[in-house]
Amino acid sequence: MFRTTIALAALIAATPALAQAPSPAELEALVRAQAAEIATLRTRLDRLEAQQAVPATAPVVVAAQDTPTPAPAADGPVVAVTRPFAPQIVPPGPAERNVAQVEAANAAGVTTEWGSGLPVFHSADGVFTYKPRGRILTDVSSTFGSDIDGRNITTTGMRALRLGVEGGVGTQFFYQFEADFSENEVDIVTAFIGWRDRIGTGLDYDVRAGHLFNDRSFEGSTGSDSTPFMERTVVATAIIPQRGFYGIGIMPRLFWKTGHASLTVTGDRVDGAQAVSDSRTALGRVHWNPVKGPRGVLHLGLWGFDESLNPLAGTLTRNTVIGGRFNGALRVSTGPLLGGTGTTGYGAELGGYAGPVWVMAEAGQRHARLDGGRPDFTSQAWSLSGGWFVTGDLPPYNPRLGSFGQPSVRRPIFEGGPGAIELTARYEDLDFTDIATGGRGWAATIGANWYLNSFTRLQLNAIHWATEAPTGPAAGSDNGNTVSARVGVTF
Known part of the structure; x- marks a missing residue:
């Protein structure tokens, strides 16, 4: 009808x-x-x-x-x-x-539950979980005061533009995948599957296999969306395997109540070169919190790596950021460095926090082995950083991984609060002068971070830097200033 x-x-x-x-x-x-x-x-x-x-x-x-x-x-x-x-x-x-x-x-x-800006889906029986993830970090940088006109430029860039997923089956199997589009091209970053379990009371482990992010140094183990400054320290960016921050391999990790240890064995990062053997990198790190309380932590860390380069990967030239990522003319360089057969690097971390104040010191060395009977080339770097949350929030220290993560903002602005406001300062030094063509540089940075909530932030860095270079377009001594700002969201 x-x-x-x-x-x-x-x-x-x-x-x-x-x-x-x-x-x-x-x-x-x-x-x-x-x-x-x-x-x-x-x-x-x-x-x-x-x-x-x-x-x-x-x-x-x-x-x-x-x-x-x-x-x-x-x-x-x-x-x-x-x-x-x-x-x-x-x-x-x-x-x-x-x-x-x-x-x-x-x-x-x-x-469905809402986490950092996106939903987390759970199956009816709780066995399956799934969550989209990503980050958007947008930067602007302006350099002035340099004696080299080509360095006095203003640029913009995407520090990170990532999309990905993570999920798990039960309490043991998990996975994660992310791709980055910040250079206007697809770059595979984190991509792995993993298994985790408990050995006993207060002792557990996980094993991950795939395209893995390094566990190396304090800021080198911190994600680009969680660093207290807009760029990592020179220890994290210069004392590093030749393949960079990522490699395809396996990483077992052991966790206990006051620390963790990891061992990573990888080949090259994701590429299309299968005509020759990959370079091989073995990397280990351990961190310990001898003092660990609800409002304070003492952090100690040691790490090291050794890599053997394949014959086609013998170029060890480094051009390291010293005054901001988005000024390609402002770098500390080794000059051309060919004929490398491998490198060995190591470093130490000492720091912690008490209430809203944190301090972290890092130092490291990298020895590059050269062919033809030439002596090793040694790079050295160190840094001293600190911060103060004037709003009383605690620093976003992750005691499980010994690195920084996303903060837990007590009074987000979206709930009528002021957010979390952090003032930061850092001094860092990088020395490539162990080789005739190598340069040197240092930078002093003051900054401010305003965390609107636990996954949205505004950052401002003012950097005074100085460089020395024996050759190249920036030969001689130079100094200047760089001011950078960032809007970032992690979900």
Whole structure:
């Protein structure tokens, strides 16, 4: 009866148009349009009647195919509702259809919670979890006061532009994948699968395999979205394997109540070169918190690496950031350095926090082995950093990993508070003068960070820097100033 009423209504709606004596072609088009509309209405009615036929107390199984898929029920009969689309995708359509799908998902026990700006999905039994993730870091930088005109420039850039996913199955299996688009091209960064378990009380482990981020030095182990300054220290950027921050391999990690240890063995980072063997890198780090309380931590750390380079990867030239990432003319360089066979690096960390104040000192050396009987080339770097949360928030120290993470802002501005405000200062020194073409540089930075909430921040750095170079376009001594700012969000 309801279908007949719909058809009659459609015919009545067409009556005014018919009264205007349309041409045969217009009449044919009108009839076809009316037929299509009636068919659409019938389809919607079929779906609505099918949904209304399901008892309110019955569990609902949404199948991804046209064949009903029964499921056992503890408190009601088995009912199957078929859908010609994947259950995780809600297609556009009438409001009643989308509402019914949401109700079906809720009845199935699927839950969602909101974390750092994006939802975390949990299956009904809690076994499966899934979360999108990413970061957007937008920078502007201006340099002035240099005696070299080419260094006095203003630039913009994306420090990070990442999208990815993470998830797990049960409490043991987990995975993560991220790609970065900051250089206007796709760059695979973190991409791994992992397994974790507990050995005993207060002792657990995980093992990750894939494209792995280094566990090396304090700021070298801190993500680009969590560093207290807009660029990592020269210890993290210069005392580093030749392959950089990432490599494909395996990393087991052991955790206890007051620290952790990791061992990483990798080849090259993601690339398309399979005609020769990868370089090999072995890296280890351990951190310990001999003092650990609710408002204070003492941090000690040691790390080291050794790499053997394949014959085609013998270039060891370094051009290290000293006054900001987005001024390509402002670097401390080794000059051309060819014929490398491998490198060995090591370093130490000492610091911690008490209440809203934190301090961290880092130092490291890297020995580059050269062919032809030449002596090793040694790089040296050190830094001293500190910060104070004037709003009383605690520094975002992660005692499990011995690095910085996202802060826990007590009074976000989105809840009527001031957010968290941090003042920072750093001095760092880098020395490549162990080789005739090598340069040297130092930088003093003062900064301010305003965390609007736990995943959104504004940063400002003012850097006074000085460099010395024996050769090249920046030969001689030079100094100047760089002011940089960032808007960042991590989700």
